[in-house]
Amino acid sequence: MATYDGLFNALGLRAWCDGGAEKAPMSMADLLAKTKGGGTTESLWNTPFPSLNALHDACKAIPQSRDLTQGLEAGFLDIRDILRVVVDPLTQPLSWALEDMLWVMTHTPWWIIMPVFFAITWLVTRSWKIVGLVAVIIGLLAFVDQYNEAMQTLAIIFVCAFVCVIIGVPIGIAMSRSDRLQRVVIPILDMLQTLPPFVYLIPLIFLFSVTEPKLYGIAIILYAIVPVVRLTDLGIRLVDRDVIEAADAFGMTSRQKLFGVQIPLALPNIMAGVNQTIMMSLAMVVIASLVSAPGLGVLVLRGIRNLELGVGLIAGFGIVVLAIALDRVTKAALARIDASQAQR
């Protein structure tokens, strides 16, 4: 005797309800009722909300909420092949980029990779202090035999952060120039930031072979792209109105205004977005280890699964120092951009 039996009887739908009856698995509640003996009528206090499951108890023709999730699954599987035809070739370059980058970073000997890193650090920061810091950190990681994993992690971050900037900056610029686009994109960004990463990993696992690097590549990019888009949009919108007016007075076309005035003035904000994007890629690399991303995250997972505290701690420490290095380098580069603007 279910709570809402009376409702369907009163509406004269009983025949329709029983017509759709099929054998569904018995639920724990039914079994408990059977054990206790006889149908107990629920007290008013325990009246269930008229949810799909509660209505199903009274009227078998109404689907259970399980059928809803099953329907979603079936629908997704039906469009999967079409999605695959479109998305697979589109994302294939990401797989190649990740594979090649991983290969290059792990197969080039350390005595080439390390000087290259130091040179890049010097070029973007012009600060011996920071080059020294990077040298100490990479040296330390190599010393405790985490060099290979650290390089894999860095390779993934470089590729993903690069893709984020390539895609994210134009989206941000477009958003800053169209209020309507901004209204559409901001909720999407909010969603990407708040959804637990595993929620969008699930459809990805169904779409692509799990052995493809792009599976974790896409997961990282979706998560890390948000700050660069947001801050590009914000940076351009924050450019002083007087400056724009002056540019208008000079008769600049909107293209000239964008590339000659707005983007250079917004650069500090954009760079702050890039910095955040890099940090978020690093955070996501650990989670992406669950879908077979190589690197330090694997060691963290092993530490958790086997409770090898030492392995987990060292890998976690490796991630922290990598984060420090990346953060310092991008912050120093950012400071240089700010300084060069102050001089202008």
Add this chain to the structure above:
Amino acid sequence: MRKLLLISSALTAIFAMPAAASAQDGDAQKCGEISIAQMNWAAAEVTTNIAKFLLEQGYGCKVSLVKSDTIPAITSVAENGEPDVVTNLWLNSAGDAYKKLEKNGTMVRLASVLDPGGVEGWWIPTYLAKEHPELTTIEGVMKHPDWVGNRFNNCPDGWGCRVVSDNLVRALDLESSGIKVFNHGSGETLASSMGSAVTDEKPWFGYYWGPTVPMGKYDMTRVKLGDYNEEAFANLQNADAPDPKVSDFPAAPILTSATKDFTKTHPAETEFFRKMTFKTSAMSSLLAWQDENKASAEEVAVHFITENPDVWSGWINDSAKENLSKLLSQ
């Protein structure tokens, strides 16, 4: 008048509720609270739900299921003495950590929850084995690596089987045949790689274990690695074992264990856990039923309890039988 009736019935409902709750508490006094570790795979969820129902309704216990995994559960027992009961414990994956607990008397082995035990090994889909019968031995696989897609799907880091498989790969020199080892990041991707290969009838070769939902759902054939050699296998279980020798996987013992304290304070319930064993084939068919009906673990438990009263009535004592007489008499 009607309004008054409604109010009064609402009031009775409110007052009746705590009374009912305290009546339940009175029942629970006899046995108290039991915590059971629930591993995160289907067979374990079903077992724990069946145990929960029988203990709550038959013995009047208050059972809480703690979601856990092999190693965390053992560690928790070692450090905190909780949860009271760990079931579906794969001895091969738990390794030395568990044996230590048994040796120092913290945990007591109650039963093998599955009879004869779990199967683990390296598998290919049956359609591949039908097409190329040679692939049922590892020599055949290594001779024709392209038939299995040039890839071995390995266990995730941190699993007991990962150590064994890594050593076996070295012992067999698998990679020299052109098969690349792909290390999965989690059990989920390992399962979904198998699932998507089998549904598309593509080649697949890798580690898996049963009884599990994927093993019940997909028709897989085990690749013969050679004979089982106890000594060689023990050696394979150590990470980076020197000079590994090939041995097939033995039937894996899957245990129910409890803390020593629990066996002392809860003799009747301990007896129940000692008797609770499933035939491996019965568990496989339960999981197949679960997949067919898209049922939750709880519903599978209900299905088992309603369909097999003869099985579980042998596990429980007389007073529990009395409490559950309504179900048994049907």
